Amino acid sequence: MKNIDLDRLKDLVLGKDGAAFDVRTGRSYRLNPSGELALRLLQEGQPEEVVVRELAGRFAQHPAVVAAGAEAFVGQLRRYLP
Amino acid sequence: MSTRTDRRPWTQWTVGVTGVNARPDNPGPGCAVARCLSEAGGFRGRIVGLGYGTLDPGLYHPDDGDGGYLLPYPATGADALMERLEEILAGEPLDAIVPSLDSELPNFIALQPELARRGVRMMLPGRAELRSRDKDRLPALCARAGVATPRVRPISDPGFFARCTGEDEGGWRYPLVVKGVFYDAYVVHDPAEAAYRFGQIARAWGYPVLVQAHVAGEEVNLTALGDGTGALVGPVMMRKQALTEKGKAWAGVAIDDRDLLAAGERLMRALRWSGPLELEMLRDAAGTLHLIEVNPRFPAWVYLSHAVGRNLPAALLALQQGVRPDDLPLSPPRPGVTFIRHAREIIVPMEEIVSVSMNGSTLPRTLPDPRRRLTA
Numbered sequence: 001m002k003n004i005d006l007d008r009l010k011d012l013v014l015g016k017d018g019a020a021f022d023v024r025t026g027r028s029y030r031l032n033p034s035g036e037l038a039l040r041l042l043q044e045g046q047p048e049e050v051v052v053r054e055l056a057g058r059f060a061q062h063p064a065v066v067a068a069g070a071e072a073f074v075g076q077l078r079r080y081l082p
Numbered sequence: 083m084s085t086r087t088d089r090r091p092w093t094q095w096t097v098g099v100t101g102v103n104a105r106p107d108n109p110g111p112g113c114a115v116a117r118c119l120s121e122a123g124g125f126r127g128r129i130v131g132l133g134y135g136t137l138d139p140g141l142y143h144p145d146d147g148d149g150g151y152l153l154p155y156p157a158t159g160a161d162a163l164m165e166r167l168e169e170i171l172a173g174e175p176l177d178a179i180v181p182s183l184d185s186e187l188p189n190f191i192a193l194q195p196e197l198a199r200r201g202v203r204m205m206l207p208g209r210a211e212l213r214s215r216d217k218d219r220l221p222a223l224c225a226r227a228g229v230a231t232p233r234v235r236p237i238s239d240p241g242f243f244a245r246c247t248g249e250d251e252g253g254w255r256y257p258l259v260v261k262g263v264f265y266d267a268y269v270v271h272d273p274a275e276a277a278y279r280f281g282q283i284a285r286a287w288g289y290p291v292l293v294q295a296h297v298a299g300e301e302v303n304l305t306a307l308g309d310g311t312g313a314l315v316g317p318v319m320m321r322k323q324a325l326t327e328k329g330k331a332w333a334g335v336a337i338d339d340r341d342l343l344a345a346g347e348r349l350m351r352a353l354r355w356s357g358p359l360e361l362e363m364l365r366d367a368a369g370t371l372h373l374i375e376v377n378p379r380f381p382a383w384v385y386l387s388h389a390v391g392r393n394l395p396a397a398l399l400a401l402q403q404g405v406r407p408d409d410l411p412l413s414p415p416r417p418g419v420t421f422i423r424h425a426r427e428i429i430v431p432m433e434e435i436v437s438v439s440m441n442g443s444t445l446p447r448t449l450p451d452p453r454r455r456l457t458a
Contacts, residue, residue, distance in 0.1 A: 011338075013417075023417035025300070026321040026335035082369050 092399035095127045101182030102131040102140020106425040107326040111182040113140045114385040115395045120146040122396035142430045149444035156185045160192040178203040184264045203402045205357040215376035227352040231373040236290035243276035259294040262287035297372045299364040304346045308355030315407045318387045338417040390416040
C-alpha cells in the first residue's frame with residue numbers, strides 16, 4: 001500500500017452502491033463491497049495491517065487471501081489515479 | 083469609466099453578446115453566454131445578439147435573446163466597427179458588450195475608451211496582455227508562470243515540414259500540431275500532411291502558421307474571470323468527454339483538479355488578466371500539465387458554469403458594476419456535473435431573415451417578454 005498519495009486517494013468520492021467519482025479527472029468507477037471498504041479505510045489513512053484485518057473480519061476470508069487481494073486493489077488504484 | 087449616471091443594477095442592463103454563430107462542429111460562445119445571462123437569477127434585462135452572418139442563430143433565439151444586429155467582420159477594423167456600433171447605439175443603448183471571439187478583441191480593445199464614454203461597459207485585457215497569450219508567445223508566458231508548454235514556432239514556408247526533423251531546424255519530431263493564429267489546429271504525422279494543413283490554414287487565416295510540438299494526453303480546461311489584479315475569479319474546470327471532428331467539446335464533466343487550479347492561478351498572476359478567459363491544457367502520461375492555449379474569452383461550454391453555481395457571464399456583469407470578487411455569489415465546485423451538447427433548430431419567420439439581410443438587424447421588439455425561466 002505504499003506510494004499512494006493520501007490526498008490523491010481522497011479525490012475519489014464514494015457515492016451509493018459503490019459508485020466512485022474522481023473529482024480530478026472526471027472519471028467514474030464502480031467498486032464492489034470489499035473494494036469500497038478498502039478504499040474508505042485507505043482514505044482514513046489506515047495502515048495495511050488494519051485494512052487487511054478489517055476486510056478479513058467483514059468478509060470472512062483468510063488474511064493471506066485478503067492481503068493478496070488488497071495488494072492487487074492498490075495496484076489498480078495506482079494505475080487509475082496517476 | 084462610464085459617464086452615464088444610470089445606476090440600474092446589471093440585472094436590468096441591455097447586453098450585447100458577440101460570437102452568436104453556433105455551427106454544431108465548432109460553435110461560438112455567444113449563445114452560451116446569452117443563455118447564462120438569460121437564466122441568471124433575477125435577470126430582467128435585454129440580451130442582444132451581435133453577429134456576423136444572417137444565419138447566426140443568436141440573432142433570433144426565442145428564449146435567450148431579444149433580437150440582434152450584424153457587425154462588420156473584424157478584418158475591416160476598429161473604425162468600421164465603431165461606425166456600426168454608433169448606428170446600433172442610436173436605436174438601442176447598450177449597457178455592456180461581451181465580446182466572445184478571439185479575432186474581434188483587438189478592435190474592441192481599441193474602442194473601449196470611446197464606448198465607455200457612451201456608457202457601454204466592457205471588461206477586456208489590455209493590448210499587451212492580449213499579445214502575451216498569443217500562441218507564439220506562450221513559452222515566454224509559461225516561463226514566467228512556471229507552467230509547462232510545448233515549444234512552438236511561427237512559419238511561413240511549408241518546406242519547413244520536410245526539413246524540420248534535422249538538427250539545423252531544431253530536431254522536431256512527428257506528430258506535430260499545425261495551427262492558425264486565431265483558429266484551427268491539426269495533428270499531422272508526416273511532411274505531406276503537414277504541408278496540406280499548412281496551406282489550408284494559411285488560406286483561411288493567413289500567415290504566419292504555427293507549428294507546435296505534439297503532447298499526447300488528456301485535455302482539461304479551465305474558464306474564469308480576471309479582475310486585472312492577477313486574481314483568478316470563479317474558476318470552473320472541465321474535462322472533455324466527447325469531441326466534435328474539430329476537437330470541440332460535445333460533452334464534458336466538471337472536475338476539481340488542484341493542479342489545474344494552481345496552474346491557472348500562476349498564469350493569471352503572470353497575465354494580470356481583465357475579463358473572461360479559458361485555459362486549454364493537456365495532462366501527459368507523467369501527470370504534467372502543458373498549456374496549449376489561452377483563449378481571451380468565454381468558451382462555448384460556459385453554460386456549465388451556470389450549472390455548477392458559478393454563472394461567469396453574470397459574474398462578469400456584476401464585476402463591471404463594481405461588485406467585489408469576494409462578494410460574487412459563487413458556489414463551491416461541483417465536480418461530476420456533466421453537459422451534453424445537442425443541436426436544435428430554431429424557427430425564424432421570413433420577415434426576420436429579410437430584415438437582417440436588408441437592414442442588418444432583426445425586427446424591432448418592444449418590451450422584454452415574460453419568458454425568463456426559473457433559475458437553476
